Amino acid sequence: MKQILMEPKTIQNNKKSTEDNSKSKIDSKEEIIIKEEQTIKEKTLSDLPGVGPATIEKLEAVGYTDLMSVAVATPGELIDVTGMTQAAAKKIIATARSSLDMGFESGEDVLKKREKVIRVSTGSEAFDALVGGGFESAAITECYGEFGSGKTQIGHILAVNCQKQFPGSTVVYIDTENTFRPDRIEQLSKSVGLDPMDVLKNIKVAKAFNTDHQMLLGEKVEDLIKKQGLDVKLIIVDSLTAHFRAEYIGRGTLAERQQKINRHMRDLAKLAHMYNLCAYVTNQVMSKPDQFFGDPTQAIGGHIVGHASTFRLYLRKGKKGSRVAKLVDSPNLPEGEASFFVEGSGLKDI
Numbered sequence: 001m002k003q004i005l006m007e008p009k010t011i012q013n014n015k016k017s018t019e020d021n022s023k024s025k026i027d028s029k030e031e032i033i034i035k036e037e038q039t040i041k042e043k044t045l046s047d048l049p050g051v052g053p054a055t056i057e058k059l060e061a062v063g064y065t066d067l068m069s070v071a072v073a074t075p076g077e078l079i080d081v082t083g084m085t086q087a088a089a090k091k092i093i094a095t096a097r098s099s100l101d102m103g104f105e106s107g108e109d110v111l112k113k114r115e116k117v118i119r120v121s122t123g124s125e126a127f128d129a130l131v132g133g134g135f136e137s138a139a140i141t142e143c144y145g146e147f148g149s150g151k152t153q154i155g156h157i158l159a160v161n162c163q164k165q166f167p168g169s170t171v172v173y174i175d176t177e178n179t180f181r182p183d184r185i186e187q188l189s190k191s192v193g194l195d196p197m198d199v200l201k202n203i204k205v206a207k208a209f210n211t212d213h214q215m216l217l218g219e220k221v222e223d224l225i226k227k228q229g230l231d232v233k234l235i236i237v238d239s240l241t242a243h244f245r246a247e248y249i250g251r252g253t254l255a256e257r258q259q260k261i262n263r264h265m266r267d268l269a270k271l272a273h274m275y276n277l278c279a280y281v282t283n284q285v286m287s288k289p290d291q292f293f294g295d296p297t298q299a300i301g302g303h304i305v306g307h308a309s310t311f312r313l314y315l316r317k318g319k320k321g322s323r324v325a326k327l328v329d330s331p332n333l334p335e336g337e338a339s340f341f342v343e344g345s346g347l348k349d350i
C-alpha cells in the first residue's frame, strides 16, 4: 500500500511534465487513491485470523459487521459476544486495526481535506454565519429543541438548498416520525427557482419503523453511493433519537440504548468523512426537573450524542414567532446565537 502511495508523489514532483501530462497524471493519482480505498473496503470479517462463519454470525448479530467495528471494539466486548479467548480477541482486533488505515496523517493532508469541505446553506445569513457558512460536510450537525422549534423545517430547507447549490446531487432523508412532506419541498423549491419534481426525484426518503431499521437504513446509504453511483451530499436523520427513546424505557436498558445510538452515529460519521457529505440529525429535549435556573431542558442521548455530533445547536422559540439557534458545541467556532423566522419560502433573517 505504501508503494502505491509513493508513486503519485514522485509523479507530482516531476517538474518536467507538460501541463496536459500532469493533468492525466493527477487523474491517475485519483484513480490510485480510489483503488486503494476499494482494497481497504473489500476486506471483511472473514479475513480476520481464526474467524469462521459461526463467529461471523455471532459478531454480525450484534452489529460487528465490518473491520472498523472490530478495530474499535475492546477484547471484553468481543469475548462477551463470541466466547473466544482473550488472546484470540486481542489478535483479531490487532489485525483489524492494521488492515485499516487508522494511522496518522500530516496536518497538511488534513488541511487539503478541509479545503474540500462543502457547506449547505440554511437560507438565513445569520444562521449560516453562526455555523461558519452553512452546515458542513465531513461532519454531523445536530439540532435539538422542543416540539415546533423548527428542526424538521430546517431538514426540508437543507434538502432543497443542497440541490440548489449542487445540481444533480442526492439527498437522503431518513424519516422516523413520518414528518417528511413532499408538498413542503414543492413550496420551498419554487421559492428558490427549482423545478419541484426534479428536487423530489433527488431526495431518497426512507421511513424507519424502529431503531434496527433506522440503523440499517444508515448503513444502506453507502450502497446508494457505491452501487447506484449517486452523488449523496446530504443525509438527514429526523429524528435521530425518537425511536431509541420509545424502545428503550427504564434505567436497565440505558447502556444498550447508548451503545446502539453510538454505533448509528459512528456509521453516519464514517459516511460523512468518507464521502465528504453533510449529516444533519435532529434530537428532542427532555425536561430536567431539578434545574431551577436557566433552561430546564436537555438533549436526549446524553454525552454519546453530544460527543458524536461535530456541531451542536439548540433551537428554541423566540419573540414574535421567531426561532433562535444557539451554537452549543463546535470544534472551531465561538458560541453564539442567530435568530430567524420560519416562513413559507424558507428561513428569513430578522
Ligand code: GTP
Pocket: 145, 146, 147, 148, 149, 150, 151, 152, 153, 154, 184, 284, 342, 343, 344, 345
Ligand atoms: P418536533 O418534530 O415536533 O419536535 O418539532 P420540530 O422542531 O421538528 O418542528 P418543525 O420543524 O416541524 O416546526 C414546526 C413549525 O414550523 C410550525 O409550528 C410553524 O411555525 C413552522 N412552519 C412549518 N411549516 C411552515 C410553513 O409552511 N410556513 C410557515 N410560515 N411556517 C411553517
Ligand code: MG
Pocket: 151, 152, 153, 177, 179, 238
Ligand atoms: Mg420534527
